Amino acid sequence: MLVTDRQRLREDIAVWVARFGARRSSLIPVLQEIQAKYHQISDHAMQVVADHLDIHPVEVYSVVTFYAFLNEGYHGKFVIRLCRTVSCDMAGKSRVARQLENDLGIAFGQSTKDGKFSLEWASCIGMCDQGPALLVNDQVFPAVTPEKVHDILQLCRKSFGPLAVHQANHREARQ
Amino acid sequence: MSLGHQGLVTFRMIDPDAGLAAALARRPAEIVAELTAARLKGRGGAGFPTGVKWSLAAQAASDVKYVLCNADEGEPGTFKDRVILAEVPDLVFAGMTIGGAAIGASKGIVYLRGEYAYQRQPLEEALARRRAAGQLGERVLGTPFAFDIEIRMGSGAYVCGEETALIESLEGHRGEPRNRPPFPVDAGYLGRPTIVNNVETFACVTAIMAKGAPWFAAIGTEKSTGPKLFSVSGDCARPGVYEFPMGLPVSELLREVGGEDAKAVQIGGASGRCVPASAFASTICYEGISTGGSVIVFGPDRDMLRVAKNFMEFFVEESCGQCTPCREGNARLLQGIAMLEDGRCSAAYLAELTKLGEVMQLASKCGLGQSSPNAFLSIVEHFRDEIMGRTYAAAR
Numbered sequence: 001m002l003v004t005d006r007q008r009l010r011e012d013i014a015v016w017v018a019r020f021g022a023r024r025s026s027l028i029p030v031l032q033e034i035q036a037k038y039h040q041i042s043d044h045a046m047q048v049v050a051d052h053l054d055i056h057p058v059e060v061y062s063v064v065t066f067y068a069f070l071n072e073g074y075h076g077k078f079v080i081r082l083c084r085t086v087s088c089d090m091a092g093k094s095r096v097a098r099q100l101e102n103d104l105g106i107a108f109g110q111s112t113k114d115g116k117f118s119l120e121w122a123s124c125i126g127m128c129d130q131g132p133a134l135l136v137n138d139q140v141f142p143a144v145t146p147e148k149v150h151d152i153l154q155l156c157r158k159s160f161g162p163l164a165v166h167q168a169n170h171r172e173a174r175q
Numbered sequence: 176m177s178l179g180h181q182g183l184v185t186f187r188m189i190d191p192d193a194g195l196a197a198a199l200a201r202r203p204a205e206i207v208a209e210l211t212a213a214r215l216k217g218r219g220g221a222g223f224p225t226g227v228k229w230s231l232a233a234q235a236a237s238d239v240k241y242v243l244c245n246a247d248e249g250e251p252g253t254f255k256d257r258v259i260l261a262e263v264p265d266l267v268f269a270g271m272t273i274g275g276a277a278i279g280a281s282k283g284i285v286y287l288r289g290e291y292a293y294q295r296q297p298l299e300e301a302l303a304r305r306r307a308a309g310q311l312g313e314r315v316l317g318t319p320f321a322f323d324i325e326i327r328m329g330s331g332a333y334v335c336g337e338e339t340a341l342i343e344s345l346e347g348h349r350g351e352p353r354n355r356p357p358f359p360v361d362a363g364y365l366g367r368p369t370i371v372n373n374v375e376t377f378a379c380v381t382a383i384m385a386k387g388a389p390w391f392a393a394i395g396t397e398k399s400t401g402p403k404l405f406s407v408s409g410d411c412a413r414p415g416v417y418e419f420p421m422g423l424p425v426s427e428l429l430r431e432v433g434g435e436d437a438k439a440v441q442i443g444g445a446s447g448r449c450v451p452a453s454a455f456a457s458t459i460c461y462e463g464i465s466t467g468g469s470v471i472v473f474g475p476d477r478d479m480l481r482v483a484k485n486f487m488e489f490f491v492e493e494s495c496g497q498c499t500p501c502r503e504g505n506a507r508l509l510q511g512i513a514m515l516e517d518g519r520c521s522a523a524y525l526a527e528l529t530k531l532g533e534v535m536q537l538a539s540k541c542g543l544g545q546s547s548p549n550a551f552l553s554i555v556e557h558f559r560d561e562i563m564g565r566t567y568a569a570a571r
Binding site: 023024025026027028031032053062063066067068069070084087089090122123125126127128129130131135138139140 | 248249250251252253254256257288289290291292293327328329330331332333344345346347348349350365406407408409410414415416441445471473477481482485486488489492493495
């Protein structure tokens with residue numbers, strides 16, 4: 001990590017700690033912000049957070065390693081989490097999984113070399129009536145078929161920030 | 176994307192503001208008495224009487240108390256809270272505000288699971304509207320009562336749906352359940368008296384305040400009152416969220432959702448029980464088959480061993496690893512299922528596994544480990560013939 005990158009990370013963490021308060025109960029919100037922006041929580045980040053909250057870095061490490069959505073190692077810009085729990089399994093998640101592996105050229109638990117995609121399993125994501133379902137970062141895709149996998153990946157490749165469908169779905173949900 | 180199907184029938188009729196206004200016009204003890212009269216029980220699955228919980232928290236002596244809404248809906252096959260939060264969030268927020276008035280708290284926190292992050296923005300907007308309308312803030316509805324609600328995100332841990340693990344997580348720790356007592360009503364979030372209730376429970380509170388305890392108690396059975404939302408998925412023609420009165424027979428529910436030919440139904444999610452067709456006459460309620468609302472239908476061609484395996488994989492993944500019966504027991508049961516798949520499990524070993532499951536039910540620290548063997552045990556009990564003596568060909 002370049003010195004300037006570290007400096008940027010330290011400044012970001014200082015801002016987030018100030019926003020949530022320098023309290024132990026702010027730990028997870030701060031870690032969530034780090035994860036969202038940097039796609040990983042590095043050793044250095046854990047040390048900086050620990051210094052701010054006046055706790056031992058191993059406390060931070062123990063929290064990071066407990067939660068599925070907080071990660072030490074680098075995760076792609078788009079983290080794809082396919083639900084593997086029973087209803088999505090019965091709805092055909094295995095074929096969607098195979099197609100995801102084929103199209104990305106990686107197995108579950110891996111990231112693509114260009115740093116764009118990570119592929120993971122998720123426990124029940126609460127879309128059981130519309131399975132198989134997957135999450136791309138914060139965005140949910142219900143009723144995925146092997147054929148739709150390509151479209152979802154293209155949507156990710158073409159988008160610069162958050163997925164374009166994000167806003168559209170929110171509008172729909174409110175109606 | 177459709178967030179809602181059928182259902183939410185009662186909740187759509189309730190005016191959240193009427194419920195909140197009716198509650199604030201009463202003394203705290205009267206609010207609790209109304210819930211007790213309605214015989215409302217927790218909608219998350221455990222079924223603890225809400226009136227009792229709230230009166231204990233109200234009696235606890237402290238100047239700071241907390242109202243927590245458990246929106247960590249992680250139970251496999253459950254998605255009713257997602258639909259409630261998408262369609263009638265004000266009922267939930269009003270219910271939390273009523274909770275604050277009842278126990279003397281001025282702060283509420285919604286613990287929203289990380290998988291539902293896409294719901295956060297609309298919920299924040301709903302909170303902003305409530306603040307602007309004076310339904311939250313320094314003077315709620317012009318009374319001296321102050322209350323505000325914050326949304327906090329989970330980070331992908333099923334065990335955080337257990338109330339003490341949820342509190343640990345909010346405090347910035349690993350989501351490992353605490354020993355009880357002390358109960359959260361005495362020492363919860365940051366050591367203060369705290370009520371933790373399910374999303375649907377808070378919505379029910381608002382409904383009871385708006386329409387009165389007698390209305391609520393008239394629905395359902397004597398011990399299980401009120402309407403209940405069910406999340407229906409699996410092999411049926413019409414999956415989705417349904418509202419039924421408590422005490423409905425399984426067979427009738429299956430007729431409604433188009434799953435009459437089912438050979439079994441998993442009620443209560445992964446931690447619930449597998450009900451075979453021979454028991455479809457039993458009723459779904461706290462005194463019958465108790466549930467948080469998850470109904471997974473298995474059609475005639477489903478391999479029940481694969482179902483059991485899926486549930487056990489879930490628990491091996493989601494066990495927090497703190498206590499031995501749950502950490503080791505779930506892994507052993509999953510191993511046993513692999514042996515059954517290969518047709519290498521003796522009847523004696525299956526009996527050992529059953530005994531292990533019963534030990535886990537007794538000896539695990541929290542509800543996760545106490546209930547994780549349920550699915551395995553009930554599938555072994557009812558589908559013994561199907562899962563034993565598999566040959567290599569059948570396992571493929």
